[in-house]
Amino acid sequence: MHSKPLESSPEIPVTGAAGTSSATKDTVLVAVFAAMIAAMGLVPPITLGLIPVPITLQTMGVMLAGAMLGPVRGMLATLTFVALVAAGLPLLSGGRGGLGVFAGPTGGYLIGFIAGSLVIGVLYKYWVLSRRSKAARLVAGFLSAVIGGVLVIYAFGIPWTAMVAGIPMGTSAIGSLGFLPGDLIKAGITTAVAVTVHRSYSGLMK
Amino acid sequence: MIAxxxxxxxxxxxxxxxxxxxxxxxxxxxxxxHWQPLAVALLVSIALLLSAKVALRQLLWPLVSLLVIVGIIWVLLGIQTGWEQGAVAALRLLTLCIFAYTVSLSTTFDQMLELFQKVASPLKYLGANPAQISLGLALAVRFIPELKRVYLEVREAQFARGLHNNPLAVAVPLVIRSLRIAEETAEALDARGYDSTTTP
Structure with a gap:
């Protein structure tokens, strides 16, 4: 099977298919995006343009869940992913999973994923997708992805690391700066993907 | 890690x-x-872990990486604020993680999911549906290998087109195919008369 090239995005509308119960479809969408976040952490990491170190796309999955599905379903998709990690599936990069992850220094970022996808969903639904021009959508989308996918996630992750490791907040914040370039690139890609796909699937967020 | x-x-x-x-x-x-009670807690956690008869091979990597982090924290804090405070933070982190590993490794995945569903069940008063929560969790587990396969397929196809360093060329088809899989699955569920709005 071959993947679809960019220009042939299918015309089949995702919403409004006759007779499809929307409750069932919402549940399935949540499950598929939860699995997509997991899959993005399972495949071997890739190198992205400017950054020489290979990174996984897991946080991009989190941003995409909010940007594609909106606040409620996006947050539920991330929550489902986090629940599967807590239940023990080795879905994080390096095959980590289980409750030890939450007790460890990076547990706050996982909790932040849930809040981050919620914030991105709100911003996309009520701000980004109501912009008319493509340029305005891209700018608003990037800002939203940075606010939800970087600021909110770090706002959970940095104090958590400081508390768990007993280190000062400043040290913890400096430590997280190493992830910033990669996360900004992921926010950019998320925006480009979300704006492109929303153009062909306009009914995705009701 | 699963039991x-x-x-x-x-x-x-x-x-x-x-x-x-x-x-x-x-x-x-x-x-x-203080570090003394924490050292006792660490010994208790290790005793518990050993009494749980877990496969220690499964724990080797998590433990090694945890020890490295704990070591870094101890040295960092030791230099910055004091060795005793460093020991407190290091012992606490180590103890907590070992307790958490013990719970994870002595509880099956099914038991965990059952517990989460039980914890989430009061949400039905807020309009959530327990049947939908169960369906969502089960489908997510089932879709993980499927989406991993799709991701690798898309990546391979774009690599063949010379687009291997273009994340956009991978992410757009991945999202579109995910939406399609969701659409097809929802239709298949409907065709079989599945109605998640009614509780079984």
């Missing part, structure tokens, strides 16, 4: 009880500020 055929006494303890104890222990450990 693989664990038949220790801990595997017989209900998952909810283990979670409650883990929660209390983790709050308790943050209230302790």
């Amino acid at each position: 693989a055929k664990n038949d220790s006494w801990l595997a017989l303890v209900p998952a909810g009880a283990k979670f409650a104890v883990l929660l209390l222990v983790s709050i308790g450990l943050y209230l302790v500020g």
